[in-house]
Amino acid sequence: MIGWCIARMDESVRRGIIEGRYSEMELEGIRCGLQRQVEERTKASGAILGLFAAFDVMLVMSKTSPFVFAAMLIVEGLALYAAWYLQAGRMKRQYNDALKRGYPGLERLRLG
Structure with a gap:
């Protein structure tokens, strides 16, 4: 169900990089x-x-406890990282892994 929101590199391009076709x-x-x-x-x-x-501003305005605010910041940080990884980080990792396997001498073409 969550598979539709996970970004992936095109499989034929990834295979081409691994096989050194480019x-x-x-x-x-x-x-x-x-x-x-x-x-x-x-x-x-x-x-x-x-x-x-905006959520954090509402928490501050409602004078919520510092513990709840800190917990919310941690949850938000984890959610933000997960969203970034699923939409961008995974594609970077797939490309860099394929490049390492297919073109070990071209480390300068890695995505930073």
Whole structure:
């Protein structure tokens, strides 16, 4: 059920990288495209951060206990990381792992 919201790298491209089918120029193009996707998805996480900030303001305004506020911050941090990882981090990891297997000498093309 949650599988529809998990971003994945295109399987044929990932296999092509693992098998070393691309030239260095083609690989650079793939990297740039993925970098753009990761940046867009990371920026979209800002909307989630804004929503969490609104929740925090409401907690402060309602004079909630510091324990509840701290717990909420921890839950929000974990949720934000999980959202980022499922939408951007996983694609970075898949690309970097495929690059390491197919092109071990081209570490400079890793996604940072």
